[in-house]
Amino acid sequence: MTTATTTDLVRIGAKLYAVNPEVIDLDDVIPLFHGWIQQRVLDGVPIDVADYAHVPDGPGVMLIGHEADRSLDLAGGRPGVLYQRKRDGSGDLPERFAASIAAADRLAADVEADPLGHGVRFDRDEILIVVPDRLRVDNDDAALEELREAVTAALATTRPGRTAELTRVTDDPGGPLRIRVRLT
Amino acid sequence: MSTTEWRERLLERMPPELAEEIDIFEGQMELRRKGKIEDRVFAETRLRRGVYGQRYDNGHRHDGLASRELVYPAGDLTKGPETLWDAPGMVRIKVPYGGITPEQLDVIAELAEEYSDSILHITTRQDVQLHYVHIDDTPDLMRRLASVDITTREACGNGVRNLTACPLAGVCHTEAFDTTAYAAALFRFLLGHPDCQDFGRKFKPAFSGCAGEACGLVMMHDFGAIARTSIVDGVERRSFDLYVGGGLGTTPHQAKLLYEDHPVEELLPAVQSIARVFGRLGEKANRNRARIKFLVAKLGIDEFRRLVDEERKVLPHDDRWTSYLPSVEDYTESPVREAVPAPANGAPLPDGYREWLRTNVYRQRQPGYAVATVALPLGDLSSTQTRQLADVARKYVGDAVRTTVEQNIVLRWVAEGDLPALYEDLVAIDLAAPGAGTIVDVTSCPGTDTCKLGIASSRGLAGELRTRLAAKQFELDEAVRGLRIKVSGCFNSCGQHHVADIGFFGNSRKINGVTVPHFQVVLGGRWRENAGSYGLAIGSVPSKRIPEVVDAITTRFVTEREGEESFQDWIARLGKKELGAMIGELKTVPPVDEDPSFYTDWGDARVFTMGDMGIGECAGEVISSTDLELTMAESIAFDAQVALEDGDLARADERAYAAMVAGARALVRTEHPNVPDDPDTIVREFRTRFYDTERFFDRFAKGRFARPLFDRHEAGSPAEHQDEATRSLVEESQLFIDAVHAMEIREAGAQSALV
Numbered sequence A: 001m002t003t004a005t006t007t008d009l010v011r012i013g014a015k016l017y018a019v020n021p022e023v024i025d026l027d028d029v030i031p032l033f034h035g036w037i038q039q040r041v042l043d044g045v046p047i048d049v050a051d052y053a054h055v056p057d058g059p060g061v062m063l064i065g066h067e068a069d070r071s072l073d074l075a076g077g078r079p080g081v082l083y084q085r086k087r088d089g090s091g092d093l094p095e096r097f098a099a100s101i102a103a104a105d106r107l108a109a110d111v112e113a114d115p116l117g118h119g120v121r122f123d124r125d126e127i128l129i130v131v132p133d134r135l136r137v138d139n140d141d142a143a144l145e146e147l148r149e150a151v152t153a154a155l156a157t158t159r160p161g162r163t164a165e166l167t168r169v170t171d172d173p174g175g176p177l178r179i180r181v182r183l184t
Numbered sequence B: 001m002s003t004t005e006w007r008e009r010l011l012e013r014m015p016p017e018l019a020e021e022i023d024i025f026e027g028q029m030e031l032r033r034k035g036k037i038e039d040r041v042f043a044e045t046r047l048r049r050g051v052y053g054q055r056y057d058n059g060h061r062h063d064g065l066a067s068r069e070l071v072y073p074a075g076d077l078t079k080g081p082e083t084l085w086d087a088p089g090m091v092r093i094k095v096p097y098g099g100i101t102p103e104q105l106d107v108i109a110e111l112a113e114e115y116s117d118s119i120l121h122i123t124t125r126q127d128v129q130l131h132y133v134h135i136d137d138t139p140d141l142m143r144r145l146a147s148v149d150i151t152t153r154e155a156c157g158n159g160v161r162n163l164t165a166c167p168l169a170g171v172c173h174t175e176a177f178d179t180t181a182y183a184a185a186l187f188r189f190l191l192g193h194p195d196c197q198d199f200g201r202k203f204k205p206a207f208s209g210c211a212g213e214a215c216g217l218v219m220m221h222d223f224g225a226i227a228r229t230s231i232v233d234g235v236e237r238r239s240f241d242l243y244v245g246g247g248l249g250t251t252p253h254q255a256k257l258l259y260e261d262h263p264v265e266e267l268l269p270a271v272q273s274i275a276r277v278f279g280r281l282g283e284k285a286n287r288n289r290a291r292i293k294f295l296v297a298k299l300g301i302d303e304f305r306r307l308v309d310e311e312r313k314v315l316p317h318d319d320r321w322t323s324y325l326p327s328v329e330d331y332t333e334s335p336v337r338e339a340v341p342a343p344a345n346g347a348p349l350p351d352g353y354r355e356w357l358r359t360n361v362y363r364q365r366q367p368g369y370a371v372a373t374v375a376l377p378l379g380d381l382s383s384t385q386t387r388q389l390a391d392v393a394r395k396y397v398g399d400a401v402r403t404t405v406e407q408n409i410v411l412r413w414v415a416e417g418d419l420p421a422l423y424e425d426l427v428a429i430d431l432a433a434p435g436a437g438t439i440v441d442v443t444s445c446p447g448t449d450t451c452k453l454g455i456a457s458s459r460g461l462a463g464e465l466r467t468r469l470a471a472k473q474f475e476l477d478e479a480v481r482g483l484r485i486k487v488s489g490c491f492n493s494c495g496q497h498h499v500a501d502i503g504f505f506g507n508s509r510k511i512n513g514v515t516v517p518h519f520q521v522v523l524g525g526r527w528r529e530n531a532g533s534y535g536l537a538i539g540s541v542p543s544k545r546i547p548e549v550v551d552a553i554t555t556r557f558v559t560e561r562e563g564e565e566s567f568q569d570w571i572a573r574l575g576k577k578e579l580g581a582m583i584g585e586l587k588t589v590p591p592v593d594e595d596p597s598f599y600t601d602w603g604d605a606r607v608f609t610m611g612d613m614g615i616g617e618c619a620g621e622v623i624s625s626t627d628l629e630l631t632m633a634e635s636i637a638f639d640a641q642v643a644l645e646d647g648d649l650a651r652a653d654e655r656a657y658a659a660m661v662a663g664a665r666a667l668v669r670t671e672h673p674n675v676p677d678d679p680d681t682i683v684r685e686f687r688t689r690f691y692d693t694e695r696f697f698d699r700f701a702k703g704r705f706a707r708p709l710f711d712r713h714e715a716g717s718p719a720e721h722q723d724e725a726t727r728s729l730v731e732e733s734q735l736f737i738d739a740v741h742a743m744e745i746r747e748a749g750a751q752s753a754l755v
């Protein structure tokens, strides 16, 4: 048996919100993601595109991968790009947080750069960190405290020189731990 | 073994036998990793635990430009023949009779978030499916389910599948009695039963509370029980009418009455006897003939009944047959809220409430209570919505929640006075869409999204139709609003298109040398009377024109309907010829440079046969003689349907046979242009060139679609024409032609891969 600890967390997600979500056309996100698979521009093994645009405030349009899913996510009623790591994480815990944030940054940049993004822009000053792994972390304040140091260290490399305020999102108590990061 | 802490954490909460089974499965996974279990054996082990394969799990995917390899870390390790270990899969969670509690919903929501894609998908057999799950995560996933008393055991594989039943059981006005406790007892009894481990194919049971309504869909099931009561010596006595041998798929069969008025005490032993007969005599080698429907058809229902009777006589007694019966009387589902009357007339009501009330609410037999349907688009809801819905359920109805075969969720025992508040709570979580059970509430199988057998995008089409119809639902004529649309991604019929008013199943056609996604249009199936009759195919239309098909049919129905005429009666009155003509104009496909959209599927950006297309070909109007001949064969098959509809069985039989011969001739002529026009030669040539060489075989159905041609050719015209046999031959003739098309596409694909 392996004893689970927070230090071996792998399922780490990072979401960046759209500043101008009204320009997003989810029908166009489908060819956008298919295009990335065709051009083989992604790290890891991309598998397929899943369209859940019909589910209100749901996972939107997803680019399912083996190691991670990328999506134009609608959760919380606030569209954004979500990079959700699922397995095969490397490095120590701060590095794994940093890797997910960096991947979300790249995802945001790639969508912004594509004509099918219709000029959408994503806010880099607010990050939603999602940790769907109930074996290793509960959704409570103690868990936030336990992870604070690692997240702060990750932000030092991905958002150097900024001040970060971390709060736990409490509107979905049964949901996974979600940490809102605001940078100033 | 890489067991995680979930096992230790949940040990006390899991039923011991489930806990042990999961440990064993985890052990088998380990053995498979070490190459100590053959992948075929492991595949069936996995399937019997609800761990299914998913599209692209052979490691190849056409990305729209070319077929690409998916290079996974675990490399060549497989979890079944041609199924890579790392490839994501589907987990099917069995929900017997659709009964699910808020606590169970909460757990499944967590699993969807951690191991899947945050979506719960409700299926057409009341199950819940999670997609894109990695096999390494399945033991923990199963443990967490077991901790809330759910098993995935025998959710797939050749065993007893989920038991479905009316979502209104116990609260319905037309039912004879509440079948829930009987259904639960049968479910427990059959789960893992030794007599159910040796089937050649799956076995799907269903329960219904009455004969007239649709909900239980007994007539399309391998086994079904319809409740009835009678008065014996002044006392009400409960019994079941038991049916066997129904099923959809390529050869739909209506179930046959096995026992009428069968005592409830004899329910379990009867099913056990059926299982033994099926296990012993059912086809094993040929999967395509292995469902019990083929055994019943082969033996005839009387002989089948005799065998079941014989089996019953020698069955060793089992206390479980009746031990549950005393508790049946005690089984009640009680409301968590007191019955408060509905708001008085004139009371202020939330926006949109009236519409929702009209279509989504059913008044229970018990005064003061109602069932509210939560209509889910394409059967999907997010994990967050699931948790929110579980909270809403706790507040208003407690555990009284069920999934439905229309891919929705119902909340039972809502106090009528709570309806406006419930509606507002549902609005807040975006689950208050009106139109449940109407034309907007389109049902669909997973299709090409995740199913390995999918030909065309059923979910894409269903989503498109739903969006278009929802936009104008309040303007639609009442008669049209009441119709049901069901879509399957291929002929296997998982979307139950045979029992819809308007049904579709995916196929493809080669147009000017290019493969174009199509749907076969199937009209007039009967949903009521437990799926009492099946629709007939009237022709294949390009996928992108299906919305026009729906418009054409519904508009015409409204204009031509006489009085209260049902859709089925109207279809029958109009006749296949007329219907065929109506969709005839919609069969055309513009050249690719004029409208490339026809060459992609709904919701999919890939032009999936671009690589096979060959640039020059689509520019010219080159139609091969094979295509022309196949068109001819198709029109003969159409004639057969018209004859069938006219009740001219002899002609229907003759035309169906002629259509198959014409299809075979089209193929033979590609190699032997001067083949004489006599059936003996054509069938012989077809057999040696395409059947014996297995060129006609497809990966899944093998040579199955050619068998009816051979059988009919050898047997000659039957002395007496039976309705069901003729109907079946007519269906088969269409499938044979489809298979010829498919072979052509395969061989053209293989050729273009060579150049």
Ligand code: HEM
Residues within 6 Å of the ligand: B052, B053, B090, B123, B124, B125, B126, B127, B129, B201, B204, B220, B246, B247, B248, B249, B250, B251, B288, B291, B445, B446, B450, B451, B452, B453, B492, B493, B494, B495, B496
């Ligand atoms: C994983 C992809 C799936 C595959 C490969 C598959 C395969 C099949 C096949 C081969 C048949 C024809 C049965 C026969 O006559 O032998 C069938 C029928 C059917 N399947 Fe599926 N299926 C899949 C997914 C589903 C799903 C998700 C559902 C919903 C729970 C479903 C429900 C049905 C139903 C209702 C039928 C028709 C009733 C019957 O005759 O069994 N299937 N399926």
Ligand code: SF4
Residues within 6 Å of the ligand: B445, B446, B447, B448, B451, B452, B453, B454, B455, B458, B488, B489, B490, B491, B492, B493, B494, B495
């Ligand atoms: S009907 Fe065909 S495409 Fe749809 S789920 Fe069944 S096998 Fe797959």
